[in-house]
Amino acid sequence: MIFFNYFIFPGFLFTAVIGMLASWVDRKVTARVQWRQGPPWYQSFADFIKLLGKEVIVPRQNRRLFLVAPLLALASVTVVATLLGRSMLRPQESFLGDLIVVIYLLTIPATALILGASASANPLASVGASREIKLVLSYELPFLLSMAIVILKSGGLIRINDIIRYQMVNGSILSSASGAVAFVAAILCMQAKLGFVPFDMSEAEQEIMAGALIEYSGAPLAIFKLTKQMLLVVLPIFLISLFWANNLSVMWVILKYVILLVIIILIKNTNPRVKIDQATRFFWGPMTVICIIGVILALIGY
């Protein structure tokens, strides 16, 4: 049963398939916004299979780290998907503090990208890696503050399933003032975690080629792309279960997921890429101030 959970549903296979379809939706909507036709629905699958069949070129500086990094990213996202799915489907099997574990695991894909880019010893990859490091340092502060608001609002619960159950009884955290503030901040942090425009400076195609991914080819590149696509499922579901879990029947989860996906894609298509210093200023300035106001609101009970 546990293998089924990790590898088939709700872990690896299920999340990967949904993630590939979601990334196709992203590309299709982007194309339609730009008045183009867009790729067919199987595009992400074709890309993945093609990349698996290509030659893998490994730079000689640090072969092992270069190849382990994508697997690390994939493994952490798989574990997050499984933990989230299990705490929604089979609440009695979740453990105390899995919210903390998930928050830690969600930083590992970015860390793995930094490690892999550094191991490739490419100057452009090192620029990408340093941008990614600064971006992680920037968005983690408001992200953690918005998680703190959720914990404060729910009365100190750190088990995801307890937070879901609290919201089913008392209404979603999003409906309170502090919860709404935290949700907005969390959506923008999610955009940065996904590496989408306006926060895609670590993979900026136009200035530093593919940035952190520049030396990756074949299967490791496919795994990194797959990790990104799985994050496109995991992060919205994570936010739904923390902020918007007043009704978690299947249709409602799908509807809420689609709404969050549309928000992500619209932010992506209506913004230019910002510079890394602008991103840091944005997250440590306005976002952190908003989150601190949210924490104060949560403490006085709004």
Added chain:
Amino acid sequence: MNLKLKALTKSIWVFHFAASPCNNCDIEILDLLTPRHDVERFGIQLVGSIRHADVLLVTGVPNSKTGPKLKEVFAQAPKPCFVVAVGACALGGCTFRGSYNVKGTVDDWIPVNAYVPGCPPKPEAMIAGIVKLLNSLKEKK
């Protein structure tokens, strides 16, 4: 036709190598990505790194500076990687033929899989060239 080849023909990632062209071919290549021609319909994408590429698109006539770079970039590409020479310069040297710094055309430096003539070729001609390349791949297997 096996699955690997089928996936390859449905998802061509193109790396654009400009071997000192006059930029007319490059502008026509960018037209392929615009709404009128939109090659993303067929899964064709421009990528920034040669490590991601399936097709190396060469424009211009390789001279003593860009020729060795072209060879190096082709060696860095993960195989299978196909080469498409675009424009009259890449095919035969055009007006630069016999110039003091020109040492042959693209196929004197690296093996070329498809040629798209024209100065500059129309976007439709480039799509036709890519389709011919894909058809020749399908026939080979």
